[in-house]
Amino acid sequence: MSRMSLNREKVFDPLLRGIHAWNGIAILLLVISAQLAAWVEFTPEASVLWRLHVWAGDALTIGLVARLAWGINGPPHASLAALWHAPAWWQAMRTRRWFTEPDAYGHHPLASAVYLLFYLIVLIMALTGMALAAIDQGRGPLYDWLGHDVLMKPWFATPHDVLEEFVIGFVLIHIAALIAHEARHGVPLAQAMVSGYQYRKERQ
Numbered sequence: 001m002s003r004m005s006l007n008r009e010k011v012f013d014p015l016l017r018g019i020h021a022w023n024g025i026a027i028l029l030l031v032i033s034a035q036l037a038a039w040v041e042f043t044p045e046a047s048v049l050w051r052l053h054v055w056a057g058d059a060l061t062i063g064l065v066a067r068l069a070w071g072i073n074g075p076p077h078a079s080l081a082a083l084w085h086a087p088a089w090w091q092a093m094r095t096r097r098w099f100t101e102p103d104a105y106g107h108h109p110l111a112s113a114v115y116l117l118f119y120l121i122v123l124i125m126a127l128t129g130m131a132l133a134a135i136d137q138g139r140g141p142l143y144d145w146l147g148h149d150v151l152m153k154p155w156f157a158t159p160h161d162v163l164e165e166f167v168i169g170f171v172l173i174h175i176a177a178l179i180a181h182e183a184r185h186g187v188p189l190a191q192a193m194v195s196g197y198q199y200r201k202e203r204q
């Protein structure tokens, strides 16, 4: 029977892991509050849920700013540059091999492209959400510009509504990919954003 030996290294720092958990929880609360509010529409409970939605939205905005700041000032594995792997993306497009086993420490090079796209989408969600908060609830930083301006609502509500599907899609694919990588490559992976350790097979 052959035994595989694994090396491990501390890769993800505590603040990056904290921001990941904070943003993940905020996004779950945003999706759940929006779904529930749409379900109980035109009731007093719906207004409470939309207010909670905006609080969770404020939490997400703070989390995104924190991620950006840590991406500029944090350690190498948290840096924004650690998410940029253009040569690996071109290579994957040429060879059509997307589901590769990571050999170096740090973010999976191909998953990184999806993370960057995801950050762009949630940034648009935060901006359109702030606009909707000013229009519907008369609050937030965009109040002076958009406060109660219902004629402007479709410009923000449509992208906000459409991109929600991408946010849900990302979360499902992200978790499915973590499970699939573990099953296929036999290396602990999902725990890395909890413990900070990544495991790699020892090269013989």
Ligand code: HEM
Binding pocket: 027, 030, 031, 034, 035, 050, 053, 054, 056, 057, 058, 060, 061, 122, 125, 126, 127, 128, 129, 130, 132, 133, 134, 136, 137, 157, 158, 160, 161, 164, 167
């Ligand atoms: C991942 C992030 C988010 C998701 C998945 C999400 C999801 C949704 C959905 C599905 C709706 C209903 C859209 C419609 O049918 O018109 C909605 C509305 C809204 N969202 Fe978000 N949202 C997110 C982020 C935010 C943020 C960051 C804020 C504010 C800071 C925000 C504030 C609002 C407001 C004010 C509404 C309109 C509520 C109403 O019609 O009274 N959202 N959101």
Ligand code: HEM
Binding pocket: 020, 023, 024, 025, 027, 028, 067, 078, 106, 107, 108, 111, 112, 115, 118, 171, 174, 175, 178, 189, 190, 191, 192, 193, 194
């Ligand atoms: C709402 C749920 C979630 C969202 C929105 C989310 C989002 C993200 C994002 C944006 C990244 C890139 C990290 C960075 O900024 O540097 C990431 C990486 C990661 N996440 Fe999540 N995540 C979620 C749930 C989870 C869960 C439940 C786990 C498992 C415990 C997990 C494990 C990981 C791991 C291990 C990485 C690094 C993977 C790699 O090597 O590339 N995530 N996640």
